[in-house]
Each structure stands twice: as C-alpha cells, then as structure tokens.
Amino acid sequence: MENELKPFWSKVFKFDWKFGLFLILILCIPRFILVLNANETANYGYIGLIMVISAILPFVFLSKLGRRKIGIIKPTNYRWLIIAFVIGFVFSILLYFLGEIFYGKSYENWYYYIGESYNIPNEIDQQSKLIMFGIMALTGMIFSPIGEELFFRGIVHSSFANSVGDNKASIIDSAVFALVHISHFGLIFMNKKWQFLMLPTIIWVISMFFVSILFYRCRKKSHSILGAILCHSAFNLGMIYCIFYQLG
Template identity: 75%
Template sequence: MENELKPLWSKIFNFNWKFGLFLILLICIPRFVLVLHGNAIANMQYVGIIMLIMATVPFVFLSKYGRKKIGIKKPTNNRWLIIALIIGIVFSILLYFLGETFYGNSYENWYNYIGKSYNIPKEIDEQSKLILFGISALIGMTFSPIGEELFFRGIVHSSFANSLGNRKASLIDSSSFAIVHISHFGFVFHNQQWKFLFVPTLIWVLSMFILSILFYVCRKRSGSILGAVICHSAFNLGMTYCIFYPFGEY
C-alpha cells in the first residue's frame, strides 16, 4: 500500500489527524502572530513568506501519491472551475454589502480595516490607484489562495479525512481557517491600541467558515485543488476591488 508521506516522514508520522493537528499548530500560530504584526505596522510583507511556506508544505512532506491524493492533479470537471470563480466573486461582494449595512465606514467594517494594509493614499489619481489596485489584486490572487488552499484544503484536510472522513475533516479545516483569520480582523489595532470586536468578529469568522466550506465544495466538485484555489483567488479579487472601489463611490 502506497504511503502519502515521503519515506523519511513516514518513519516519524502517520498521515492522520495527529499529523494534521501538528501542521496546524506549526504553521498557524506563527501566521497569526505575523498577521497581527503586519496590521500594527500596516505592512504584510512577512505574511507573504508564511504563505510561501504553506505552499511548500505538501511538497516537503508528501510523496507523489500523497500530493495527488490531496488534489494536486488535473481537474476532472472544468465547468466547476468557472462556477468556483463566480462563487468567489459573489461571496466577496455579499460580504462587502454586509459590512456596509452593519458598520458603514467605521473600522468595525472588516473590509475597511483590512484595507488599511493596502496603504492607499488619500490623495491619489485614478491611474496610480489603478496600478496599486492591480499590484494588490495580483498578490492577493496568488500568494494566499495557493498557499492556504494547498495547506488547509489540501494536506490538512486530507490528513484529518484519513481518520475522520471528509465531512468532519471539512468542518475542522474550515474552522481552523476561520479562526486564524481573526488575526486579519477581530483583534484590531486602532488608535495605537489593540481591541477585540466581539460581534463583528463573530460575523467575520462565520463568513470565513462558510467561505471555507465553499472552497472545499469547489475542490471536491472540480476534482482538483485548483477549484479551491480559483474560488479563493476570485474572492480575494472581489474583496480587493471592493476596498479600492467602494460601490458607494458611483
């Protein structure tokens, strides 16, 4: 029987829920801290490094068989790649309107707070704004979707699924994804001090959980991790657009 792990790691680990938990603690704790630090200094450059590490984890630990098992293969249903794109964009826009409805232009609005890290100058011409948007969108559509999906919907999900089945594994990887995103919004750095926004955080975490479930559905339906990556990438594109070009401007 083929082993998901490379020979070196299979002597130390079993590809099960314990291995998945080990990876979550190993990667998500430093990621949480780095994002909080990035919010405090309005610079997320170090977060990009952790995303690259997340993307390499499957290639460090898994055999060719293991990488295929977590979805690193050609899609079996290309139609779902298009559906994944639509789901990601629609969900990002719905989350924008939810934030605007409840919290308007305040820092309790998740997109407003996250937008601080983009460092958009208050006085900026349209061409410069478009260039900054293009750069931000490109980064948002590559680093985190590839890194997080290979990690959460890939190696973490499959390790838990080996022990608990896909349904429970999806709840666990989605919960982990949602909780780690409290570092993006929840613990906020406002007026040079940290605050925890209880109700907005609950809405944000629940939204991230639902979004994660959708990422998994796109992976499952498309037959490849690419479905999850495209959905995640589309969500980040929509979020970035809503931050740079709020619909209220028109």
C-alpha cells in the first residue's frame, strides 16, 4: 500500500499529528525569530528563503499520493477559485477599515506597522509609486501564498487531519498560522526597543485565525490547494493596496 510519505521518511515518521508537530517546530520557530530579526535590522532576505523552504517541504517529504492528499491536484470547482479570490480581497479590505477605525495611522494599526517595512518614500511620484506597488503586489501574491498554503493548509493540515479529522486540523493549523504572525505585528520594534501591543495583537491574531479558516474553506470548496493560494494571494493584494493607497 502506498504511503503518503516517501519511502525514506516513512521509516522515520507516520503521516500523523506527530509529524505535523515536527514540521511546525522545525519551520515556525526559526521563522518567528527570523521575522523579528528582520523587523529590527530591515534585512528581509531570509523571509523569502523561509517561504521557499515552506513550498518545497511537501515535495521533499511526500509521495505522489501524499501530494494529492494535501491538495496538489487540479481543481474540480473552478467557480470557487473566483469566489476564493473575492473573499480574500474583501476580508483584507475589511481588516483595513477595522484598523483605521480603532487606531488610524499609528503603529497600533497592523497595516501601518507592516507598511513601514516597505520603505515607501514620502515624496514618491505617482508613476514610481505604481511601479513599486506592482512589484510589491506581485511578490506578495506569489511567495507567501504558495509557501504558507502548501505548508499550513497543505502538509501540516493533512498530517493533523489523519489523526483528528479535518475540522480540528483546520483549527490547529489556523491557530499556529495566527500565532506565527505575531512576529509580523504585535511584538513590534519601535524607537530601538521592543514593545508588545496587547489589544491590537489580540485583534490581529483573531483576524489571522479567521482568514486562515477561510483559506482552508476555499481549499475544500475548490477541491485543490489552489483555492487557498488564490484566497491568500487576494488577501495580500488587498493589504498591499491599502498600505500604498489608503495609508500612504
């Protein structure tokens, strides 16, 4: 009987919650530390590397059966690919309005803080701004959606689902996804010191949890990991648009 894991790895692991936990520990802890370091040093090169590693892990560990099981298959419901994109974009815009209502243009606003890492010049002309937006949007719609969805909604979700079922696995992978994103906002580096923003962090983590659930639902409805990737891509597009043209 074919195993979800490649023959070498099947001698070491079972495709279950223990394997999922192993993946979380070896990737998410270093990622958390590297993102915090990037926020302090403004060197984000290693974040791209983490996304690449996240994307290739399913191909390192999983057999053809395993890759199919995590959703690396042709979608069977193309209508949901469009719906997924719309859902991701709308949620991102709603999250912008939530931050604007509560925190305005302050560092307690998640989009404002994240946007500072983009280093958008204050005196940039509209054409240059559009080009910069296009570059940031393109990279934001490719690297993290592919890497994070293949990892969280893909290999991690399916390994936990083998032990506890899809619904509980979705809660687990969404919770981990949300907590990892505290390194992007919540624990912030300001005025050469670290600060933890309690209430904004809680709102941010809850938002990341629910958008992660949406990513999973889009994967399930489209019957492919592509649904989750497109929803995530649209979310990032909306966030980057808000950073450039609403907060900027």
